[in-house]
Amino acid sequence: MKNSKLISLLETFDAGEQQSFRQFIASPYFNTRDELLPLYDCLQPLLDNLPEEALEKERVFSAAYPGENYDEKQLAYRMNYLLKLAERFLGVQRREAADELAQLDTLEALVNRRLDKHYYFIRREMDRELQGSAQVGADHFWLQHRLAEIGNKHFAFQEERRFDQHIQTAVDALDSFYYAKKLTLYCEMLSRQQLFQQSYRLDEQEQLLQVLEGSDLLKIPLLHIYYHILLMLTAADPDPHFQQVRELFDRHFDELATADREAILTHALNYCIRQIRIRTDKQFFMEESLRLYMVGIDRKIFLPQGHLSPWHFKNVVKLAFNLRKFDWAEHFMHTYAPFLQESFRENALYYNLADLFYQRHDYDQAMQYLLYVEFTDIHYQLSSKTLLLKIYYELDEEEALLSLLASFTISLKRNKLLSADVRKTYENFCRLLNKILRRNPRKMAAIKEEILSTSPITSREWLLKVLAEEESRL
Numbered sequence: 001m002k003n004s005k006l007i008s009l010l011e012t013f014d015a016g017e018q019q020s021f022r023q024f025i026a027s028p029y030f031n032t033r034d035e036l037l038p039l040y041d042c043l044q045p046l047l048d049n050l051p052e053e054a055l056e057k058e059r060v061f062s063a064a065y066p067g068e069n070y071d072e073k074q075l076a077y078r079m080n081y082l083l084k085l086a087e088r089f090l091g092v093q094r095r096e097a098a099d100e101l102a103q104l105d106t107l108e109a110l111v112n113r114r115l116d117k118h119y120y121f122i123r124r125e126m127d128r129e130l131q132g133s134a135q136v137g138a139d140h141f142w143l144q145h146r147l148a149e150i151g152n153k154h155f156a157f158q159e160e161r162r163f164d165q166h167i168q169t170a171v172d173a174l175d176s177f178y179y180a181k182k183l184t185l186y187c188e189m190l191s192r193q194q195l196f197q198q199s200y201r202l203d204e205q206e207q208l209l210q211v212l213e214g215s216d217l218l219k220i221p222l223l224h225i226y227y228h229i230l231l232m233l234t235a236a237d238p239d240p241h242f243q244q245v246r247e248l249f250d251r252h253f254d255e256l257a258t259a260d261r262e263a264i265l266t267h268a269l270n271y272c273i274r275q276i277r278i279r280t281d282k283q284f285f286m287e288e289s290l291r292l293y294m295v296g297i298d299r300k301i302f303l304p305q306g307h308l309s310p311w312h313f314k315n316v317v318k319l320a321f322n323l324r325k326f327d328w329a330e331h332f333m334h335t336y337a338p339f340l341q342e343s344f345r346e347n348a349l350y351y352n353l354a355d356l357f358y359q360r361h362d363y364d365q366a367m368q369y370l371l372y373v374e375f376t377d378i379h380y381q382l383s384s385k386t387l388l389l390k391i392y393y394e395l396d397e398e399e400a401l402l403s404l405l406a407s408f409t410i411s412l413k414r415n416k417l418l419s420a421d422v423r424k425t426y427e428n429f430c431r432l433l434n435k436i437l438r439r440n441p442r443k444m445a446a447i448k449e450e451i452l453s454t455s456p457i458t459s460r461e462w463l464l465k466v467l468a469e470e471e472s473r474l
Helices: 005-010 015-026 036-046 057-064 072-097 099-112 116-131 138-158 166-196 205-212 221-234 239-251 258-278 283-298 310-322 326-339 342-359 363-372 378-394 398-414 420-437 441-453 460-473
Strands: none
Touching: 005 036, 005 072, 015 036, 015 072, 036 057, 036 072, 057 072, 072 099, 099 116, 099 138, 116 138, 138 166, 166 205, 166 221, 166 258, 205 221, 221 239, 221 258, 239 258, 258 283, 283 310, 310 326, 310 342, 326 342, 342 363, 342 378, 363 378, 378 398, 378 420, 398 420, 420 441, 420 460, 441 460
16 A cells, blocks of 8 residues: 555645645535545555555555445545545645636636626736736746737627727737747757757747747847757857857846746756867866856755755866865855755765865875765765775775776676666776776777767766876886
8 A cells, every 4th residue: 555656646745735635635625525534534644654554455444444344445446536636636736826827717707707897806916916027937928818818808798899909919928928938948859959869850940040030029038048049059159149148147037937047047057068078178168157056056046945956066066176166165065065955965065075185185085085975875876986996096006996996897787776878977987997007008099089989988087187197107
């Protein structure tokens, strides 16, 4: 029972949702099956820790229905009905949270019932809220479209022969919504293509750009920014479009919806990261990446529910290292570690402090911090072993280096929890490091070519540095 769909759904409910769902079950408007409330009342106290014994079917049935003989078939039916009710509860809860959509439904119902006074009162409220909205995303245009569409329906019911603006507003708002969604989806598709080497159908891309060029639609900040993101992802010379994205983003930040702020910032960051990988002069894009990350953190875009992702934390630190901003990185770590979720906090802080002391060539201190990293997260385990290999190399601890390299290679092959890409990333690193350490002078040039062409791989620049050092000693 513990692994049932019902339990896996109910255990995601927080305390408030558990109480609201109980009221939902008790309401005859939503539920006409009296037998579901006793079942939920039996399950609710168990949701925090899900004890195996207490969730045995016979025990649950007898606790929920003390006057009935155990009937597994009936229990399955009731669990299924309760599951369907829980799923409906999520939909109703989501609809009620989207207050504007619920108001639109109410407004249209009032129009259909020819209740003009009620309609005008709610309509004025909605118009005032819409006009006072500082943040404008695609949903804003959809709301504007639906409101105008309902207004046009209301006008038609009046049977008046006069000009009315509602239908024009409905068309214009629909255009704004359509092109905003089309642009955001096309940009997402292009980003995924670059990441996963897969192709989507983008048949209307050129037509989309032609429609937008010189159009009044580009007066809308959201569309203007995404227009340049699309060109940043496709143009032969993308840098001017990147500059436009960063300038427009800074200028119109307050007008953008929260989700759009994060998406635009992510597109800009991904562009910088790609340029760092492919360009010889990386300085500007490393500095810009760090700036964008700090914009995301300082403006709380990268702090959902007040928490900073450990991967954003690590990326900021790594960029600071590459820019030789070691003191800044240390200050950042101690300042923002408290914003990491508690389950990630110590590992993220200790691993990155170990990396900091490695960068400062204080290898003993680096190894000391690595001892504090718990291997509960596979990514920290892989990163820690990679860092330890680097430390052993820098300390000329050849025996320890070769021993760890061998055991690390074997563990990568045996670990069934690793994705194929992650395994390959570290296997390639170990394989090429092993080749370098054989110190065959006739193969060094070929190894360099292999390092440059191999993907995926971690620590490519470090391998090239080691190769150059070993070559100089031959």
